[in-house]
Amino acid sequence: MGSKYCGRKREERSHTLPHIPCQDLSSSSDKRKRVQEALKTFRDEFDKRYCQYKSNQLDYCLKTKVLKETAVSMQKQYQCENTKKRLGHVDGINVGDLFQYRAELVVIGLHHEFEKGIDYLGKSESSLATSIVATHKYSNVMKDGCLIYEGQGTNPRVRKPLAHHDQKLETGNLALWNSMNAKRPVRVILKISGKLKYDGLYSVDKMTQGRGEFGKLVFKFVLNKLPDQPASVSLSPKDDVMETETFQKRPKSRDHAVPKDIVKINDVSEGKEKFPIRVKTPISGVELFKPFNYLVTMTSCINRVSQCGIQFELEIFKTESKGWGVRTPSFIPSGSFVCELVGEFAHHNNKNAESILHDANYIFNLGFGKGFIDATKHGNIGRFINHSCSPNLCVKDVMYDHNDKSVPQKMLFAEQDIPADRELSYDYNCFKRNFKVESNDCYCRSPKCHGQIYI
């Protein structure tokens, strides 16, 4: 039963096995033959091991493990080719060659890393990148022949990291940076339609740093194919689509699909925040909120330079039943600072308190004797964040250097990982409501909804 299955699998797989066209029969033909033989040995050995796993009823999802095991065993038996890392082309491998598995690249010496996208030689400042593999797991983009390649770092799409960090200019990232400065070419392997294609030598022309899909700082390397490189062989007319699209075309979940909105205001903060704060509305006409003066700090601390400007792109949008709300177009990791609740600070004994509290939409009550923050006329994006009985943000008191406890600084932090396009919310009931309490019906739709919100 086991061997019958293996036979069928072997036959099926032969259609997708690495294909190296036999076109180069010159002086390097021997090397090419050896590369092909190494691949054949790898495939046969992999099939054998994989069948054993199957017949022993071991978890056959461990395909990656068997692939690596096979390649490592070949390394130990000196059956691999091009074992010494080098810059430039690798003997016996042509631009346009196709491969099925990352482990095969190790066996033939095109890319020596089983998992890491950047392979390099040398150490630290003197390191140079030899090859990169561009897959859909990172936000890599191929546009008009130019590859924008995201640097190396913790990637929740590969495995959930214990802690998600900003990318650092070290190891592979540093090597790519060094290759850029030293103007040394890098081999590029592209993953297209499930196959790995050697696309030839590229130059690293630029490096920028920005916030990535998961909210951390990432490096973006701009690579261009060297002009003297042979045109690569396309997989099929359909596969050429990747030339103009991002690798990362994942459909958005229906639950969190963003309705088609148009940008009504490009930056409500008028340049005061690090990122523009867009106001979006459905295409049908929607009346905008009353104008207000955008502040980045509390009016009681005007001399303080804001130490906590917003760190993520945020946008204001029209919710179905709660008026305006705030959502994030990008992922926000749990624990991240999101924004401060900013407004005019007033005490309850302020002669205008009664009239202010009459229109309590943008009032954050700090408790009896502690005053309140009024964001009616002066405020920031925090004034648009709605209440939820199952919130994704929490409110924390943060002390600044002045250490003045009478000055309220209410900061909102992500209480959990927040996916892109999700509405931000916190629990309004965390504010003390021991003076004039107004209650409203709550439309948060959480299964834990208390039915009312208090302001």
Ligand SMILES: C[S@@+](CC[C@H](N)C(=O)[O-])C[C@H]1O[C@@H](n2cnc3c(N)ncnc32)[C@H](O)[C@@H]1O
């Ligand atoms: C700080 S403002 C939030 C922004 C507001 N939605 C707007 O349109 O400007 C607070 C007001 O939003 C509305 N709101 C916030 N959370 C709500 C919820 N869960 N259910 C119903 N209304 C809510 C209430 O009218 C509340 O007084």
